[in-house]
Amino acid sequence: MKSAIAKRLLSSSIRRWNKFPLIITDEVKQALNDKVLPVVSLESTIITHGMAYPQNLEMAQKVEQTVRDNGGIPATIAFIEGKPHVGLSNEQLVQLAEKSRDKGMVNKVSRRDIGYTMARKLYGGTTIASTMILSHMAGIKVFATGGLGGVHYEAQSTFDISADLNELGRTPVAVVCSGPKSILDIGLTIEYLETQGVCVSTYNDDNRPQVQIPGFYTRESGIISPDQFQSFQEIALALHYQNNINSGSVICVPIPKEYALPSSFINELVKNAIDEAKRLGIQGKELTPFLLQTISNATAGKSVDSNISLVLNNAKIATSIAKELLIADQPSITTTTKSKITKADVAIVGSVAYDTISKIGSATKLGDSNIGFIQSSIGGVGHNVNLACQYSFQSLSKSKSDLKSSQLVSIVSNDLPGSSILNELEGKNMDSTSIKVIEGGKSTAQYVATHDEQGELIVACADMSIIETDFSSHIINELDRLGPKVVVFDCNLSPKVLNKVFHSIRKKGDNKPAVIIEPTSFIKSSRIASIDQTVFPNNVISLITPTRAEMESIHKSFTEKEYFNDFDNWFPILDALGISADFREKLNALSRKPDYKVLSDLLSNGDLQRSFQLLPYVQNILLKLGKDGLFSLSISETVQDYKSIPTASPYKPKFMLTSFGQKVSPEKQLGIVMQYFPIPPENENLEIVNVTGAGDSLLGTLVAKLVEQNDSYNWLNSELISVEQEWHKWESIYQAQISSGLTLMSNSAVSEEIAKVIK
Structure with missing residues (x-):
């Protein structure tokens, strides 16, 4: 063959x-x-x-x-x-x-x-x-x-x-x-x-x-x-x-x-x-x-x-x-070739890589060969998010007719790793038509990592230079063709490419998709600042999902770009969110209580303050806290409605805090909604095999849940439409954490068990 x-x-x-x-x-x-x-x-x-x-x-x-x-x-x-x-x-x-x-x-x-x-x-x-x-x-x-x-x-x-x-x-x-x-x-x-x-x-x-x-x-x-x-x-x-x-x-x-x-x-x-x-x-x-x-x-x-x-x-x-x-x-083509995805609910734009993961024993000697276990697979942030999204869709769908779709938009070279990637995708019946293939020049992206017996990363080497080439025209054409509701970007893409693609998305006006950015790493997360930013309610970025270290890097890069000196656009939005002296004092008082230890850590390390300043540009932030769970911050135009949200849902946050800012109409008031989600009981005391794709699995499931039902459940919007919308958000975050835990226990970059247990 x-x-x-x-x-x-x-x-x-x-x-x-x-x-x-x-x-x-x-x-x-x-x-x-x-x-x-x-x-x-x-x-x-x-x-x-x-x-x-x-x-x-x-x-x-x-x-x-x-x-x-x-x-x-x-x-x-x-x-x-x-x-x-x-x-x-x-x-x-x-x-x-x-x-x-x-x-x-x-x-x-x-x-x-x-x-x-x-x-x-x-x-x-x-x-x-x-x-x-x-x-x-x-x-x-x-x-x-x-x-x-x-x-x-x-x-x-x-x-x-x-x-x-x-x-x-x-x-x-x-x-x-x-x-x-x-x-x-x-x-x-x-x-x-x-x-x-x-x-x-x-x-x-x-x-x-x-x-x-x-x-x-x-x-x-x-x-x-x-x-x-x-x-x-x-x-x-x-x-x-x-x-x-x-x-x-x-x-x-x-x-x-x-x-x-x-x-x-x-x-x-x-x-x-x-x-x-x-x-x-x-x-x-x-x-x-x-x-x-x-x-x-x-x-x-x-x-x-x-x-x-x-x-x-x-x-x-x-x-x-x-x-x-x-x-x-087309009619004559479809009789002889496998059908290809023409539309997708979700498009993931980013890296696909050939991963080689090794796990070595306790008796390790640097500068020498060590006995261990080596496994190769397809990886890359973009691919992993897409795979987790597809697994989640499989689990969520009640029949083939209602199965949602996601598509990876990426690039590989005509070399051995590239051939292996395309062959494996073909073997899994995964559509790869949005992956651009080039000859010569850059090699297909590769990631080589070594882990200890507990699965913790010791050292890794990533060659993602091909992802940084300018294939923006391919990305733009694929997004136009697929017409997704949600687009996820990873920051392996170069600043030049990100800017070109975001410019194309802006031109769609009210028809533009929701845009989510996975910061990818401490170093590459700063690339978000290279995108020409606009503030709420005209921001293009709907959600970012950083770790605390990535949040620090993003904030620093925004500071260097002087985005926080924009007193004509950024400051009026920040000022309208109700982050007053009284509100800050309330946060400080709560942080001294045992149930709010996470809040104390976020305040003392400056994570919360950085998030407040970034919100006018990104609207929603899901801060990944590792073993401590997730912390969500969002701009709301109907913040007053959160007072009456029932908390009978088993997926409710441990605590929810709101600021009350400027009134924009009798029915609407600006503010910030903050929610803390500890890790689920199922994720406690896991036998961790590797940590490579845990964050990617979390995001893939989160996105799948986001488009699972109609637009009224899209909690990325700034208006709270219904109780079901907010409950759906809580359930989505819970299920995304379950997905992450399954991958932590798997030898694969993304656990296949996701396709069975997400609901």
Whole structure:
């Protein structure tokens, strides 16, 4: 059986061409395999033979960014030292653009030139024909370009007909363009395409009753379009059926009105340019670049501006069509491949790692080999939280129909640990389509730890550098696709990635999910401060789950970032929460009582004071106190209602304290709710095996319980809607602690027993 890593990296269409040395970027491979993000091909002759440096490079970069901005993956196609590349790095784009400055340094590659270019190890810019060929080899179905090649004037005697037209008749790739280039005989070009059996249609962007084929620089050419469409869905459906008969398609997109040039003006320029080419004896592959340059000179560069605008517009529309084509192709995909999660209640964004855990005996000698027990498994904070969440869902569900779902969004490398991770997930029937796979560069995350006989950590080494790479676009796309109610982040992600993803979440406004952050470690918890913060009630972060050490680190980083000096936004919220001198004196008085020992510790160590200052930015804090349990702090807009909460629940906190701050309406009053939850009796005197995933198990179950029922039970909200909402919170925290205890007694990073006992 082929490994999961091979399945992930190679689509069937790529394997068919394994004798052809096609080089496909990791990003494009991933997208083609997952069939979630659309891939759009881009030609490279526009870089190498269409524009001068550096304008060619700027244009190429803008086109790729346009595809990305519209939710797709760009795949610029070219030959680098004789090797056909599908997808170029920015360095390769620069290299190709710079080499085009010297005439003859880059070959213009159509179908006939492929073998020659490869044999001579040349650089090559691909025409529409060769771009279609390489796109089809890679499995890409949509290709965006500027103008279509075609039948030149007087082709009856010169036989000057672009190879693009023949290619369209035999290669099932859709070419999104602005019609045939203005230098061509557009009527004969359309006739020739009909002979080749090519579907030619025009996107009717303004609901005109009768649509003409656009003429590249112009919106109309005088030639009526054979077909027209007014929606991308219709276009995609037509492409779906056309591809099944192995025939290409041309989708013509009129140039945006503000960049269109008058037809009469362009026609006169084309006639003069053709006459000049005849006089100079220019023909063959040199003719088109000459004609375009002549027109550019005659329009003082306006034609180049029009060219760039239409290419960008075509890239945008091609991406939209490619998105719809993924959907149109879906029925044929689902008959042959395992179904994938398309929506999830919870998304966990963070690390997945290959864990190696050792446990050594009492007779330990440093600097030497020690006898012990070694076990390998999948770990990483993100994976562990996701696994605990899934186990909890299994236990909570009453039937398959009401089973909630969670999805891990992460990244691995194409190496042995990465392959092992994907194989194991596949073996457990766990969906891994949101895990990005890369080749080369960073290694898959690994965690190696040594524990003593009691399971306490002695030393550990963590290589999580791959998680800190910028894969923010993958995360954003996956969150958009999954549409989760709750998103959990671990702080293995880099500050840069966290900020980009949070910016995307903010843009969702009232539709944004609840966001929970697991600080991960003392050092990495400071990354929370790197996120651009907003205060209650506009904060993006709904909950953080730090240890006391992590709380100290978070507070210190917020102080250094001067968040506590924001007297326009932060201070008014803090001031409105009712942390008055009288309230502080009340806390001090209670802390001297035996039942409030935890409160005394939190006050003396400054944990409570730090939490108060952080609340305007994070709204809810669940402070992990180890063997002493959990301490919850939350901002409430209905704090007065907590006076009447019944405490008959077996899961009630040991004590609950509230501050009473500013009244915001007759029914609402701001304040802080503090609750202490000791460890459950079941967690006392546990035989601890390891402590690696205890906190992750706690959070995974907590999140599963959070989305277990409808939104009225979401206790992360600042309003107390019902008694059931608060009781559900108490039960959730209790069950999360049970989950943590089960993992403490397990050799696994997350105990499978969670799937049986959570209720």
